[in-house]
Amino acid sequence: xxxxxxxxxxxxxxxxxxxxxxxxxxxxxxxxxxxxxxxxxxxxxxxxxxxxxxxxxxxxxxxxxxxxxxxxxxxxxxxxxxxxxxxxxxxxxxxxxxxxxxxxxxxxxxxxxxxxxxxxxxxxxxxxxxxxxxxxxxxxxxxxxxxxxxxxxxxxxxxxxxxxxxxxxxxxxxxxxxxxxxxxxxxxxxxxxxxxxxxxxxxxxxxxxxxxxxxxxxxxxxxxxxxxxxxxx
Numbered sequence: 670x671x672x673x674x675x676x677x678x679x680x681x682x683x684x685x686x687x688x689x690x691x692x693x694x695x696x697x698x699x700x701x702x703x704x705x706x707x708x709x710x711x712x713x714x715x716x717x718x719x720x721x722x723x724x725x726x727x728x729x730x731x732x733x734x735x736x737x738x739x740x741x742x743x744x745x746x747x748x749x750x751x752x753x754x755x756x757x758x759x760x761x762x763x764x765x766x767x768x769x770x771x772x773x774x775x776x777x778x779x780x781x782x783x784x785x786x787x788x789x790x791x792x793x794x795x796x797x798x799x800x801x802x803x804x805x806x807x808x809x810x811x812x813x814x815x816x817x818x819x820x821x822x823x824x825x826x827x828x829x830x831x832x833x834x835x836x837x838x839x840x841x842x843x844x845x846x847x848x849x850x851x852x853x854x855x856x857x858x859x860x861x862x863x864x865x866x867x868x869x870x871x872x873x874x875x876x877x878x879x880x881x882x883x884x885x886x887x888x889x890x891x892x893x894x895x896x897x898x899x900x901x902x
Contacts, residue, residue: 692705692894693893693894693895693896694725694728694892694893694894694895695893695895696728696732696892696893696902697732698732698733699728699729699730699731699732699733699735699736700729700733700736701729702725702726702728702729702732703725703726703729703736703739703740703743705722705725705894706721706722706723706725706726706729706743707722707743709721709722709725710722710747714747719747722743722747723744723747723748723885723887724887724899726740726741726743726744727740727744727881727882727885727887727889728887728889728892730881731881731882731889731892732892737881738761740881741757741760741761741881742761744757744881744885745757745758753884753885756884757884760879760881760884779815779818779853779854780811780814780815780818782811782814782815786811786812786815787815787854787855789812790812790815790816790819790854791819791851791854791855793806793812793816793831794816794819794831794847794850794851794854795847795851797827797830797831797837797843797846797847797850798843798844798847800837801836801837801839802834802835802836802837803830803831803834803835803837804834805833805834813832815854816831816832817832818853818854819831819850819851819853819854820832820850821853822846822849822850822853823846823847823849823850824842824846826838827843827846827847831850
C-alpha cells in the first residue's frame with residue numbers, strides 16, 4: 670500500500686531543498702520558469718529557495734523577453750541587496766510615464782554634441798536622483814547647452830538646481846522627472862532606461878538591454894532543468 674503521507678513529506682522536502690526531480694524546464698516556455706519560482710517561494714523562502722527562484726526569474730526573461738517586467742518585479746521582491754534592488758528598479762522597462770513628451774526627433778532639436786558629451790551631461794542629470802545637493806562642476810559651453818536643453822522637461826525648481834546648484838528637494842517625482850530629462854538628451858525612449866546607461870553600473874548585453882544574468886550573478890548557460898539538475902541546452 671502506498672503511504673501518501675510519506676510521499677507528501679518527500680515532495681515537500683524536494684521543494685524546500687530546491688532540487689525537484691519531477692518538473693522539467695525545457696527553455697521554451699518563459700512563463701513556466703516564473704511559475705516554478707513562485708511555487709518554490711510559496712513553500713518557504715530559504716536561502717537555497719531564493720537562489721533557485723532568482724535563477725528562474727532571470728531565465729524567464731531570457732526565454733521570453735515579454736516577461737522581463739514580471740521577472741524584474743519578482744527579483745525585486747526577493748532581493749535583499751539595496752543597491753542591486755535600486756538597479757533592478759531602474760532597469761524596469763519604460764512605462765507610459767516616460768512616453769509621449771520625450772519622444773522627439775532628437776537630431777533636429779538637441780544641440781549637436783559627441784556621445785561622450787551627451788553621457789557627461791546625463792551624469793549630471795542623474796545626480797538629481799542620487800545626491801541631496803548639486804554643486805556646480807566645471808562646465809564648458811557645450812555641457813551648459815546640453816543641460817539647458819535637458820532641463821526644459823524639468824519643473825522650474827528642479828531646473829534651477831540643475832543649472833545653478835543647490836539642495837535637491839525630495840519628492841516622488843524627482844526620479845521620473847530626471848529620467849525624462851535624460852531620455853530627452855538620449856533621444857527619447859530606448860531599449861534601456863537612462864539610468865542604466867549613465868553610470869554603467871548595470872551590465873548591458875550586446876543589444877543594449879539590461880543583462881539580468883550578469884547583474885544577478887546567474888549562470889544562464891545552464892538553462893534547462895531536468896531530473897533535478899540544471900544543464901546546458
